[in-house]
Amino acid sequence: MDAFFASVELLRYPQLKGLPVVIGGGRRGADDALLQRYADRPLSRIPVEAFPLLRDYVGRGVITTATYPARQFGVGSAMGMMKATRLCPQAIVLPVDFDEVRRFSRTFKAVIREIAPVMEDRGIDEVFIDFTEVPGGQREGGRVLARLIQKSIFEATGLTCSIGVAPNKLIAKMASEFDKPNGISVVFEEDLASRIWPLPVRKINGIGPKSGEKLAGLHVHTIGELAAQPREWLVDNFGAAYGAWMHDAAWGRDDRPVVTESEPVSMSRETTFERDLHAVRDRAELGAIFTDLCTRVADDLQRKGYVGKTIGIKLRYDDFRTATRDHTLEHYTADAALIRRTAGQCLKRVDLRQRLRLLGVRVGKLARAEALATPAPPSGSDESSPRVAEHTPDLFQDARPAPDVG
């Protein structure tokens, strides 16, 4: 989907079309005030001048999506708000409306499945589609079917997308970026040298910032240069599995199937604080946040019908270092109190002298709740919790009125 989060907002606020708009994390506020102030008129009649601007933004979020006019200024996804403000202070900022975005996500995926049922979910705004068995899927190399999908999605949602058609997922993903927004690119096997090899290695889905840097250090910049390296040389530098995969990727080889169904491996909730917090000095506040995270993962598990065995925590220090700890229980659970107690034990195993910017709770080793033969024992009776649990208080206690004396 093209600039998905931003495009969804533009459907509500068509008056922002053509303007630099960024959708960003962080807090609501300015937009709530806006909606209240203009409660008497339709959203599409709120004057452009009334929208909050990046230059007025306070908070530590990143950009989720930027409209194409905003991208002209160099603003893009995953960029910190601070940096974006320097590049384009006049951009309009709106918060992510997850419910609305999810609604459109479900709709466009349903439209695709109606036409081409072999579809793989790749997150909220992206899918792989297998054209092989779709009637007419091979006409004009797939272009006809791609056009039909584009048109059907637009009619159902008013949103545009870009489609890449190729012999495999690896090349299709790259092809989808050739003609954005609202474009279609068909890439054949014989186009590898002319259309894929000139691209930077970072365009390969699976080569990220670290490997990109390392390759640059080895004087490999384009996919063609990567393809020219001996397989053994890549294996020596990047390990058996990754090195061999890189070589295959550079040669356009990828035999992964389009996977239509999968089970989740873990569920988690995490949050970055508005200001860095200290385990001792901000104990009540942290305790409340911690309990809330546990409650929310438990809710997620229950709502989706899963239970998990491995409870873990994640924290990020003010210097951005990350630490994780986890503990595997004897029994599966989706119980907020048990998750809270187990996570609390994990917390005791990390260094809490340094200030924290993020706290997260994760439940892994999932199983479907109904597939479970024996129900988990009630919370409080898990024998795998260390015995000390009952006697040592949690480092983070739940929120309560702060004491007057220090």
Add this chain to the structure above:
DNA sequence: TCTGGGGTCCTAGGACCC
């Protein structure tokens, strides 16, 4: 006042078992 939130997969060492 840099740097979100929700995921997957891989690696590597150690425990433990047969």
Add this chain to the structure above:
DNA sequence: TCTGGGGTCCTAGGACCC
């Protein structure tokens, strides 16, 4: 001069993706 070999599970960290 001695320390098997293979397999699985657990834990911590990190790369990468949307």
